[in-house]
Amino acid sequence: MLDVVTIGSTNEDILRKQAITIANIDEHIVRLSEAMLDSLEIQKGIGLAGPQVNEQIRLFVTNPPGDKRRVFINPEIIMTSNEVVPYEEGCLSVPGVWADILRPSEITIQAWDENGKPFTLDADGILARVIQHEYDHLRGRLFIDKVNEKKRERMMKSYYRKNGR
Numbered sequence: 001m002l003d004v005v006t007i008g009s010t011n012e013d014i015l016r017k018q019a020i021t022i023a024n025i026d027e028h029i030v031r032l033s034e035a036m037l038d039s040l041e042i043q044k045g046i047g048l049a050g051p052q053v054n055e056q057i058r059l060f061v062t063n064p065p066g067d068k069r070r071v072f073i074n075p076e077i078i079m080t081s082n083e084v085v086p087y088e089e090g091c092l093s094v095p096g097v098w099a100d101i102l103r104p105s106e107i108t109i110q111a112w113d114e115n116g117k118p119f120t121l122d123a124d125g126i127l128a129r130v131i132q133h134e135y136d137h138l139r140g141r142l143f144i145d146k147v148n149e150k151k152r153e154r155m156m157k158s159y160y161r162k163n164g165r
Helices: 012-016 027-042 125-138 149-162
Strands: 047-049 059-062 070-080 084-089 099-104 106-112 118-124
Touching: 027 047, 027 059, 027 070, 047 125, 059 125, 070 125, 084 125, 099 125, 106 125, 118 125
Parallel strands: none
Antiparallel strands: 047 059, 059 070, 070 106, 084 099, 106 118
């Protein structure tokens, strides 16, 4: 199982950096994506991005309920719906913290899979949500950035108190 970088850890700064485009989908990327999917299942998450496993690369994996395991390499969201919907989100990098987050209800994304094949995917529901959440990780953003400052301060005080930081 891969270690997940969490807020307050010594390497947390990677969570705030822009991820780098993957130039070559090689054996390392294939093995890493498989390890990320396995770690996701063990930790009972639904999405995991490269920066969360200390890899500053444009890669994320998803496995939401009712959908299959997916790998997204060098993804680009090319369309979002005007309709936004709230949903309670959490994150493996901020364990135990949850907040209602507004996001577009539908998206279209282009990416490459672990075999180097390009694809375009239209997504809605929980899949659209997890894709947007993980895509934010590649841009150095966390879901807690989407709540107002006072609520974020309360959430993070509670987080640090629970985690002894």
